[in-house]
Amino acid sequence: MCEKFISETASWSELSEVYKCVLSTKYTDSITFYEKERELLDFLDREKSSPIFIVLVGDWGMGKTFLSRVIEEEAKKKGYNVRNVKIDQIIVEEGGKFSVSDREVVIIDEVENLENLQYQYRGEIVNFFTHMKKTTEMKDINSVVFLLATPSGYTKIFSYGGLLYSLLPETYTAFKDRIRERVLTEPTKVEYFLMLYCMLKSVKSEALGLVEYLNFLYYLVPITRRNITKIVNNFLCQLPDNSPEAIYKVLVTRKEAIADLYRTVEISDARLFKEEPKEIGRVLRGYDYSCSNAKLVKFSHWRENFAYKLDPNLRREIEDIITVMKVKEGIPPDDGLYVIVPKEPREYYPLFPDEDVLREAYKALKGEGICAVKWEEVEKYLNVQLRDFLLEGDKYEDMQRVIDEYKEEAEKLLSHDKYSSVYPKVAEGIKNFVVEVVELAEKEGRLADVLCNPSKENKKSSEILLECRHRDGFYTFGYKIKVTDDLSLQSRADFTVTYSTSDAEGVVIKLTHPLQRYFLQLSYLSQGLRVRKPAFKLVFANEIAKLESLIDDINELNKIYENIYHTFSSMEQIEYRFQSIMNYIIYYKGYTGKTGKVPVKEVFETVRDLADQFRTYDRKNIKFTVQDIETSWRLLEFLSDLDKKKLVKLEGEYIDLDEWLGEYTVKVLEKVLKRMDKEDVGKLALEVMTGTSKGLEKKVRAALNAEEVPLDNRVVEGVSDLLRVGIRSGYIKVDTIKEVDRKLNEVREKVQDIKLITIKERDVKVVDVKELLRTAVKVRERAENSVTSQALLFDMLDSLSALAQIKPSQKSEVMKAIEQGLTTVRDLKDKVAKLVKDVTAIQHTEDELLKIRKGVQDEKLISDCILVIKGDRKNTERLYKALNKVKLFTYTEFVDEAFNNVEVTSTLKEAGEECKKLADDLETLKEITGRLEKIKSQVSSLVNTPYIKELDNIKRELNGIKSTLQEVYNRAKREGFINGSS
Numbered sequence: 005m006c007e008k009f010i011s012e013t014a015s016w017s018e019l020s021e022v023y024k025c026v027l028s029t030k031y032t033d034s035i036t037f038y039e040k041e042r043e044l045l046d047f048l049d050r051e052k053s054s055p056i057f058i059v060l061v062g063d064w065g066m067g068k069t070f071l072s073r074v075i076e077e078e079a080k081k082k083g084y085n086v087r088n089v090k091i092d093q094i095i096v097e098e099g100g101k102f103s104v105s106d107r108e109v110v111i112i113d114e115v116e117n118l119e120n121l122q123y124q125y126r127g128e129i130v131n132f133f134t135h136m137k138k139t140t141e142m143k144d145i146n147s148v149v150f151l152l153a154t155p156s157g158y159t160k161i162f163s164y165g166g167l168l169y170s171l172l173p174e175t176y177t178a179f180k181d182r183i184r185e186r187v188l189t190e191p192t193k194v195e196y197f198l199m200l201y202c203m204l205k206s207v208k209s210e211a212l213g214l215v216e217y218l219n220f221l222y223y224l225v226p227i228t229r230r231n232i233t234k235i236v237n238n239f240l241c242q243l244p245d246n247s248p249e250a251i252y253k254v255l256v257t258r259k260e261a262i263a264d265l266y267r268t269v270e271i272s273d274a275r276l277f278k279e280e281p282k283e284i285g286r287v288l289r290g291y292d293y294s295c296s297n298a299k300l301v302k303f304s305h306w307r308e309n310f311a312y313k314l315d316p317n318l319r320r321e322i323e324d325i326i327t328v329m330k331v332k333e334g335i336p337p338d339d340g341l342y343v344i345v346p347k348e349p350r351e352y353y354p355l356f357p358d359e360d361v362l363r364e365a366y367k368a369l370k371g372e373g374i375c376a377v378k379w380e381e382v383e384k385y386l387n388v389q390l391r392d393f394l395l396e397g398d399k400y401e402d403m404q405r406v407i408d409e410y411k412e413e414a415e416k417l418l419s420h421d422k423y424s425s426v427y428p429k430v431a432e433g434i435k436n437f438v439v440e441v442v443e444l445a446e447k448e449g450r451l452a453d454v455l456c457n458p459s460k461e462n463k464k465s466s467e468i469l470l471e472c473r474h475r476d477g478f479y480t481f482g483y484k485i486k487v488t489d490d491l492s493l494q495s496r497a498d499f500t501v502t503y504s505t506s507d508a509e510g511v512v513i514k515l516t517h518p519l520q521r522y523f524l525q526l527s528y529l530s531q532g533l534r535v536r537k538p539a540f541k542l543v544f545a546n547e548i549a550k551l552e553s554l555i556d557d558i559n560e561l562n563k564i565y566e567n568i569y570h571t572f573s574s575m576e577q578i579e580y581r582f583q584s585i586m587n588y589i590i591y592y593k594g595y596t597g598k599t600g601k602v603p604v605k606e607v608f609e610t611v612r613d614l615a616d617q618f619r620t621y622d623r624k625n626i627k628f629t630v631q632d633i634e635t636s637w638r639l640l641e642f643l644s645d646l647d648k649k650k651l652v653k654l655e656g657e658y659i660d661l662d663e664w665l666g667e668y669t670v671k672v673l674e675k676v677l678k679r680m681d682k683e684d685v686g687k688l689a690l691e692v693m694t695g696t697s698k699g700l701e702k703k704v705r706a707a708l709n710a711e712e713v714p715l716d717n718r719v720v721e722g723v724s725d726l727l728r729v730g731i732r733s734g735y736i737k738v739d740t741i742k743e744v745d746r747k748l749n750e751v752r753e754k755v756q757d758i759k760l761i762t763i764k765e766r767d768v769k770v771v772d773v774k775e776l777l778r779t780a781v782k783v784r785e786r787a788e789n790s791v792t793s794q795a796l797l798f799d800m801l802d803s804l805s806a807l808a809q810i811k812p813s814q815k816s817e818v819m820k821a822i823e824q825g826l827t828t829v830r831d832l833k834d835k836v837a838k839l840v841k842d843v844t845a846i847q848h849t850e851d852e853l854l855k856i857r858k859g860v861q862d863e864k865l866i867s868d869c870i871l872v873i874k875g876d877r878k879n880t881e882r883l884y885k886a887l888n889k890v891k892l893f894t895y896t897e898f899v900d901e902a903f904n905n906v907e908v909t910s911t912l913k914e915a916g917e918e919c920k921k922l923a924d925d926l927e928t929l930k931e932i933t934g935r936l937e938k939i940k941s942q943v944s945s946l947v948n949t950p951y952i953k954e955l956d957n958i959k960r961e962l963n964g965i966k967s968t969l970q971e972v973y974n975r976a977k978r979e980g981f982i983n984g985s986s
Contacts (some may be wrong), residue, residue: 006204006207006208006209006210006211006236006237006240006241007207007208007209008207008208009207009236009237009241010022010203010206010207010233010236010237011233019070020073020074021206022199022202022203022206023037023070023074023202025198025201025202025205025206026038026195026198026199026202029194029198029337029338030338031194031303031307031338031341033316034192034194034195034320034323035191035192035194035195035198036188036189036190036191036192036195037067037071037188037191037195037229040060040071040186040188041071041074043186044058044060044071044075044150044186045074045075045078047148048075048078048079048082048084048109048148049082051146052145052146052147052148053143053144053145053146054140054141054142054143054144054145055104055139055140055142055145055147055148055149056147056148056149056184057136057139057140057149057151057182057183057184058148058149058150058151058183058184058185058186059115059150059151059152059153059158059162059183059184059185059186060072060150060151060152060153060186060188061153061154061155061158061185061186061187061188062152062154062155062187062188063154063155063188063228064154064228064230065228065229065230065231066188066189066190066228066229066230067188067228067229067230068113068152068188069113069152070229071188072088072111072113072150072152075109075111075150076088076109076111079109079148083107084107084108084109084147084148085105085107085108085109086108086109086110086111087108087109087110087111088110088111088113089110089111089112089113090112090113090114090117091112091113091114091115091117091118091121092114092117092121094112094132095118095121095125095128095129095132096121096125096128099128099131100125100127100128100129100130100131100132100134100135101131101132101135102132102135102136102139103135103139104139104142104145104147104149105145105147106144106145106146106147107146107147108147109147109148109149109150110147110148110149110150111150111152112149112150112151112152113152114152114153115151115152115153115157115158115161116153116154116156116157116158116160116161117157118157118161118167119157119160119161119167122167126171129167129171130171130172133168133171133172133179134172136149136179137172137175137178137179140179140182155187158185162180162183162185164176168180190227190228191227191228191229191232192320192323192324193222193323193324193325193327194303194323194327194341196222196227196232197215197218197327197328197329197337197341198337199229199232200215200218200232200235200236200240201215201329201331201337201340202337203232203233203236204236204240207236207241209236209240209241210246211240211241211243211246212331213246213331213332214240214243214246214247214248214251215329215331216289216328216329216330216331217248217251217285217288217289218235218251218288219288219289219290219328220287220288220290220382221235221288222324223541239254242254247285248284248285248288248289249284249285251284251288252284252288286377287377287381287382289328290328290344290376290377290382291328291344291374291375291376291377292374292375292377293373293374293375294375295375296373296374296375297346297347297348297351297374297375297376297378298344298345298346298347298352298366298373298374298375298376299344299345299366299369299370299371299372299373299374300328300342300343300344300345300371300372300373300374301342301343301344301345301365301369301370301371301372302339302341302342302371303327303338303341303342303343304338304339304341305369305370305371306343306345306365306369309368309369310364310365310368310369311323314361318357318358318361321357322356322357322358322361322362323343325352325353325356325357326343326344326345326346326352326362327341327342327343328341328342328343328344329341329342330342344374344376345362345365345366345369345371346362346366346376347363347366349362349363350549351376351378351379352376352377352378352379353379353545354379354545354546354548354549355541355545355548355549355552379545379546380546438472438483438501441501441544441547441548441551442551442555444541444544444548445548445551445552445555471483471484472484482503482504483501483502483503483504484501484502484504503551503554511550511551511553511554560671561671561675564650564668564671564672565715565719565723567649567650567651567668568651568668568672568718568719568722568723568726569716569718569719569722571646571649571651571722572718572719572721572722572725573718580631580642581629581631581725582646582651582722582725582726582729583629583725583728583729584629584630584631585630585631585639585642585643585646586652586729586732586733587611587629587630587631587799588607588608588611588630588631588639589607589659589661589664589733590729590732590733590792590795590796591611591614591615591630591792591796591799592606592607592610592611592661593661593790593792593793594783594786594787594790594792594793594794594795594796594797595610595611595614595783595793595796596610597786597790597793598661599661599662600660600661600662601655601658601659601660601661602658602659602661603657603658604636604639604640604643604654604657604658604659605636605640605657607636607639607659608633608635608636608639609636611630612630612633614779615628615629615630617771617776617779618776618799618800618803618804628799628800628802628803640657643659646666647666649666649668650666650667650668650669651666651668651669651726652664652665652666652669653665653666653667664733665729665730665733665735669726669729669730670735672723672726672727673726673727673730673735673736675708676704676707676708676723676727677736679707679708679709680703680707684703685736686738688700688703688727688731689731689736689738690738690740690743692727692728692731692732693731693732693738693740693743693791693794693795693798694740694743694747694798695798695802700724700727700728701720701721701724704720704723704724704727705720708720708723731791731795732791732792732795733791733792733795734790734791734792737791738791739791739794740794740798741787741788741794743798744784744787744794744797744798744801745784747798747801747805748780748781748784748797748801750805751777751780751801751804751805751808752777754804754805754808754809755773755774755777755804755807755808756773756808773804773807773808776800776803776804776807777804779800780797780800780801780804783796783797783800784797830850833847833850868918869912869915869916869918869919869922872915872916872918872919873911873912873915873919876915876916879911879914879915882907882911883908883911909923910923
C-alpha cells in the first residue's frame with residue numbers, strides 16, 4: 005500500500021523532506037526535535053572566544069545522527085569547516101590525538117564506545133581527554149565540538165565516578181564544567197501524528213486515513229523517531245486494506261508487525277475481538293459517537309481559547325493524552341489535529357495530570373459531542389490483547405523461556421508448606437515489581453530503600469506473603485503482598501497488594517491476569533527484562549492512580565508534619581506557645597461574640613485588657629493565658645508566620661473569625677478524627693474544654709500510630725496543640741454548657757471580696773475579684789451556642805476558682821503578729837500600770853502597732869500609689885524589673901514583696917507623695933516587724949521573771965494581810981477595843 009519505503013538509517017534526503025513537512029506546522033512549540041535543532045544551531049551563530057563542547061544525549065532512534073546531519077548542513081552554509089568522525093577512529097587510528105581549528109565544527113559519534121575501548125586503549129583515551137581539555141582552554145577559536153552519546157554511555161563516561169573521573173580525577177570537575185549537555189526526548193503526540201502523516205504522504209501510502217486509529221499505539225510502542233519510521237514501513241505499508249480490523253489482524257498475526265517487538269499476542273487469546281470485532285476501531289481511536297461524555301475540539305480552538313494560559317510543561321503533558329488526528333483529503337495536517345476534552349477526565353485516563361483543568365476546559369470550549377472510551381474499556385483490551393507490548397526483550401524466545409522457568413519454580417514453591425530454595429528469587433521479583441509500581445506512582449521524589457521480609461502471618465501452601473516497607477520522612481509507607489496460584493486452572497492467578505501507611509488504612513489493589521502476564525509483572529527485573537515505562541503505566545493506570553492518591557497523602561502528610569516539627573521547634577527556641585497565641589482569637593470571639601473579618605489590632609487590644617484581669621502567672625494549672633506581646637504588630641507577625649506555615653489563615657491584617665484555621669491544621673484534625681470513634685472524640689473534647697484531660701498526647705500518639713512509626717515528640721506535641729485548638733475553636737463540635745453552669749455555681753460560692761494587683765511589663769492594674777465574676781457571667785449569656793465562649797468561660801472560671809482560694813498568707817502572718825503584739829503589750833501595760841505610774845514606753849509601742857495595722861489595711865493608699873506608678877513610665881519599668889519573677893500579687897503580697905525588695909521601696913519613694921507615704925509605712929513596718937519579735941520575747945521574759953512573780957506573791961500576801969487586818973478589826977470592834985469611827 006506504499007510506493008516506497010523510508011530509510012531507517014537516516015537517509016538525509018528522505019528525512020529532510022519529512023522534517024520540512026513536520027516543521028511546516030504552526031505548532032512548532034510541540035516539536036521537541038525542532039526545539040533541540042533550533043537550540044544547537046544557535047551555538048553556531050554565537051561569536052565564541054574559545055571552543056564549545058556539547059554532548060548530545062539520546063537513546064537509539066531518537067534522531068542524534070539525523071540532527072548531526074542538520075547541524076552539518078547548516079554549519080557549511082554559515083562558512084564553517086565540518087569534520088564528522090567516530091570515536092573509534094580518533095582512539096584507535098589516531099592514538100587519541102585531537103585538535104580543532106578556528107571556524108570548525110567537529111561531530112564525534114558513538115562516544116559511548118569509549119566504555120569498551122578503555123580496556124585496550126586506556127592510554128589513548130587519556131590522551132584524547134587531555135587534548136580535549138587543552139582545546140577548551142584555547143583562545144580566539146570560534147568552534148563547536150558535538151559529541152553524540154546514548155544516555156547510559158554518557159552516564160558511564162561523564163558522571164562522577166565514571167570513566168573520565170577515573171582517568172583524570174584531578175581535572176575532572178574543571179573539565180566537566182566546560183561540557184554542555186543537551187538531551188533528546190521522545191516526540192510529543194503532536195509530533196508523532198505529524199511524523200506519521202508526513203511519512204505516509206512521502207511514500208504515497210493509501211493508509212493515510214488510518215492515522216487516527218494509531219492513538220493508543222503512541223503509548224504501547226517506544227516512540228523514537230526511528231520507530232515511527234518502522235511503524236510506517238513494517239506496519240502501515242503492510243496493511244491489506246484501510247480498516248481498523250486490518251490493523252488488528254496484523255497486530256495479532258505478525259510477530260514482526262512492529263520491528264524490535266519480536267512477539268505478539270497469540271490468536272487464541274483474541275476471543276474478545278472475535279466476539280466484538282467492531283470495537284477495535286473505537287478503542288484504537290479513543291472515541292465514537294454512541295454517547296456524549298466528551299467534546300471533540302479543534303486543536304487550534306483549544307490553543308487559542310484555553311491552553312495559552314497553562315504552564316507549558318503541564319500543557320504538553322495534557323496534550324500528549326488528549327490529542328488525536330483526523331486526516332481528510334485536501335485538509336492541511338494542522339487542521340486535522342483535535343483534542344478530546346472529557347467531562348470526567350479520570351474516567352478517560354486515571355493518571356490525568358490535572359483533571360480540574362479539563363473540567364474547566366469542558367465548560368469553556370465548544371466542540372462536537374463524542375463518546376470517549378472509558379479507561380476500563382481500554383484496559384480490558386490492553387491487558388488481554390496487547391500485553392506483550394509491556395516488556396522489552398531481545399528475542400521473543402528468551403521471554404518465553406523465562407516464563408517456562410518461572411512456572412517450574414512457582415510450582416515448586418507453592419507445593420511446599422515451608423519456603424523452598426526458590427523463594428528468594430521469586431520474592432525478589434515480586435519486590436521489584438512493587439517498587440516499580442511505587443516509583444511510577446510517585447510525583448515528588450522517590451521513597452527510601454525498600455525492605456521486604458516474609459510475613460509472620462499464617463501462610464497457606466498456595467500463597468506467597470511478603471511485608472515491605474519504605475521509610476520516608478515521618479512516615480513508613482508499607483505494603484503486604486499476597487500471591488495465590490491456582491495450579492488447577494494454570495491460566496489465572498491472584499496478585500493482591502495492600503498499600504498502607506502508618507496512619508491510614510491505605511488501598512487494596514487486586515490484579516487477576518493470565519499466568520504468563522502474571523509472571524512478567526512479578527519477575528522481569530530479576531530476569532533482566534526491561535519494562536516499557538509508558539506501556540507499563542498505561543496498562544496499570546487504574547492501579548497506579550489509586551496508589552498515586554495514597555502517595556500524595558503520604559507526601560502531603562510528611563510536608564505537614566515536617567512543618568509542624570519545625571514550627572514547634574522554633575516556638576520552643578523563642579519561648580512562645582502555639583496555644584497562647586491561638587487564645588487571642590478564641591478569647592476575642594468568645595468574649596465579643598463577633599463573626600466575620602476583624603482587624604488583628606482589635607483582637608490584640610480587646611484580649612490584652614481582658615487577660616490582664618484574669619491571668620495568674622505564678623499559679624500552676626491555670627489555663628487563662630495569652631502570649632506576652634507588647635504590640636498588635638508583634639501578634640500580627642506571629643500569626644503571619646503561622647499563616648505561611650498553613651496552620652492559621654490570615655488575610656493581610658485581618659482574620660476571619662468564621663474560618664481562621666489553616667489548611668494544614670484542618671488536614672491534621674481530619675486525619676486524627678478519622679482514626680478515633682465519635683464517642684472517644686466527644687469524651688476527649690469535654691476533657692479538653694474542662695481542663696481535665698490527662699494523657700492527651702498519648703491518645704494522639706495512638707491515633708497517629710506513632711508506636712509503629714516513631715514520631716518526634718515535637719510532632720506529637722504539635723498535633724496535640726492543634727487538636728486542643730480545634731476543639732476550643734468549635735471546629736470539632738462539642739457542647740459543654742452543663743459543665744459550664746456547674747462550675748460557675750461552684751465559683752460563685754468561693755469568690756471573696758478581695759482586690760488584686762496585676763503587674764505586667766509597662767502595665768499595672770488593680771482588680772476586683774467580684775468584678776471579674778460579673779464579667780464571666782456576661783460571657784455566659786452568649787455561651788449557649790458558642791463553643792469559643794464556653795472555652796473562654798472555662799478558663800475564666802478556672803482562674804477565678806484559683807483566685808477565690810488565695811490565702812493572703814503574709815497579711816495574715818503580719819496582722820497576727822501585730823494583734824498578738826498588741827494583746828501582749830496591753831496586758832503588760834495594765835500590769836505595770838498597777839505598779840508604776842509612767843507607762844509611756846509601752847504606750848508608744850502600742851501606738852506604733854496600731855499605726856502599722858492601719859497602714860497594712862489601707863487598700864486605697866496602695867491603689868492610689870499603683871495609679872501614680874502607672875503614669876510614670878520610668879518607674880513602671882523599674883518596678884517591673886524589680887518584680888520580674890512574680891507577676892501577680894494580692895495587695896498584701898505586693899506589700900510583702902515591697903517589704904523585702906530595696907529596689908521596690910526606692911521606686912515607691914520616687915513615684916510621688918502617695919507612694920512615698922506607703923514606702924515610709926513599709927519602712928516602719930519593716931522596723932516594727934523586727935521589734936515585734938523582740939517585744940514578744942521581752943514580754944514573755946518579763947512575765948516569767950522573779951520580779952513579776954514576787955509582785956504576785958506580794959499581792960497575794962497583801963491580800964492575806966488585808967484579810968487578816970479586816971478580821972482583827974472586826975473582832976476588835978465586836979470586843980469593844982475599837983469604836984465605830986475607827
